[in-house]
Amino acid sequence: MPPSDGAEKTGTRAEMREEIERTILDAAERVFAEAGFGGATMQAIAEVSGLPKANLHYYFASKEGLYRRVVERIFTIWLGAADSFETSASPEVALRQYITRKMALSRSHRHGSKVWASEVMHGAPIIQDYLETTLRDWTDSRIAVIRRWISAGQIAPIEPRWLLYMIWATTQHYADFAHQIETLNQGPLDDAQWQQATDTVCGIILRGVGLGTAAAQTQGASQGASQGAFPGPLPQAGAA
Amino acid sequence: MPPSDGAEKTGTRAEMREEIERTILDAAERVFAEAGFGGATMQAIAEVSGLPKANLHYYFASKEGLYRRVVERIFTIWLGAADSFETSASPEVALRQYITRKMALSRSHRHGSKVWASEVMHGAPIIQDYLETTLRDWTDSRIAVIRRWISAGQIAPIEPRWLLYMIWATTQHYADFAHQIETLNQGPLDDAQWQQATDTVCGIILRGVGLGTAAAQTQGASQGASQGAFPGPLPQAGAA
DNA sequence: AACAGACTTGACCAACCAGTCAAGATTGTT
DNA sequence: AACAATCTTGACTGGTTGGTCAAGTCTGTT
Known part of the structure; x- marks a missing residue:
């Protein structure tokens, strides 16, 4: 080193x-x-x-004080990316942007992601209060946004909480399990592979919540119908 | 304790x-x-x-010897669940069964999942050979199966590798990040929540790979057409 | 130039940890 | 009952670690 x-x-x-x-x-x-x-x-x-x-x-x-500062710094960076989940945007844009940015963070801040994962795995002894305040507030607000999308018929009626966990898990996996991925890949992912992985994750998630067919590649997609635009059936979670 | x-x-x-x-x-x-x-x-x-x-x-x-035995035991259990990815079954059945079983493992073997995650995060110093042999072989064989599904038009043309990672990440998240999930949930997930989470994950993944509309709730779904049955467009990954 | 406060660092220490050991307890065999 | 093999365990040890400290060096100010 x-x-x-x-x-x-x-x-x-x-x-x-x-x-x-x-x-x-x-x-x-x-x-x-x-x-x-x-x-x-x-x-x-x-x-x-x-x-x-x-x-x-x-x-x-102290070592613990240093560790605390490291974890706090990571959490701050994470919150910045979390803001890209724009509450005003369409579901397509918001989800695609959030996933893309979290994938980029997994690539640029591998170490930070691992420290966060390790901290949580060990019961979050240092940052329990962050989980109970900042993270819970952020999560609740995004769940509310997703519920509104569902009510407006913009996406399928899935339980928002499990969708968020799925996005967190999948994107952070590319940082936390980078070693496993690179072993199976026989080397680090190149630019094209990162792009393809990001596209694949976006594609599966978007189609998975019912935004499949046309899909917005960039911005300015289906902006207009705000009620009952969602086609499919899929009776699943109980949402108002 | x-x-x-x-x-x-x-x-x-x-x-x-x-x-x-x-x-x-x-x-x-x-x-x-x-x-x-x-x-x-x-x-x-x-x-x-x-x-x-x-x-x-x-x-x-030694401590390291004990640790090695712990990790080996976990890997064995994991491989058992991995076999539920039946190569003969339809995509719906295979994916749904695999996800369901991995979710169940996350619930019953939380500690084991964490040890595995920790080992990989730290560069897999103990089980590097398992990654390079057993895990790579298993992964390659499942990727081949998925590619066959794609060729037969049974699912959308996504890159199988990223799909597998997504399933691993999502299901194991419920074990590795159980503390975070339980903090946000203000308590452990109950039976209904586990069921709902499993259903939601299955739903998003299945729809995400193009098995959305009708979907097989249990076994015996669309078995028959073995060529060109997949409807959607979605030009994405390069598969033979 | 002289002084004060901020910074640097080699040497040190008490606490802790993985691993050892030898003396004894328990169990199966004849 | 006598013996051997397996198992149990309190006490000990050498090495490592987080943290301290006092003797320095550097830098800005008057």
């Missing part, structure tokens, strides 16, 4: 401090992702960041 | 040994799932299993 470079030595005191903290957080994110919280050592993080161990403790009081 | 009971003191020498080993493996699976390999301690496993720590080392030489 080579040091993650080091573009220090410029800027004000506060800027330099922020930059060093970011360097440490990047290294920590990677080590926590690869070894888990218990398996990660401050020494390993020190080596990846290119700083002596004692220096880490100058910026972050 | 209470000891996992203890129904010992019966059977032959070999049977008792096997039973104690199973008790230890169960405890280890749980502790590894909850704390990760690095965070788990032999002492914790000893307490959960109700045995003194030195006794664990009598049955399993």
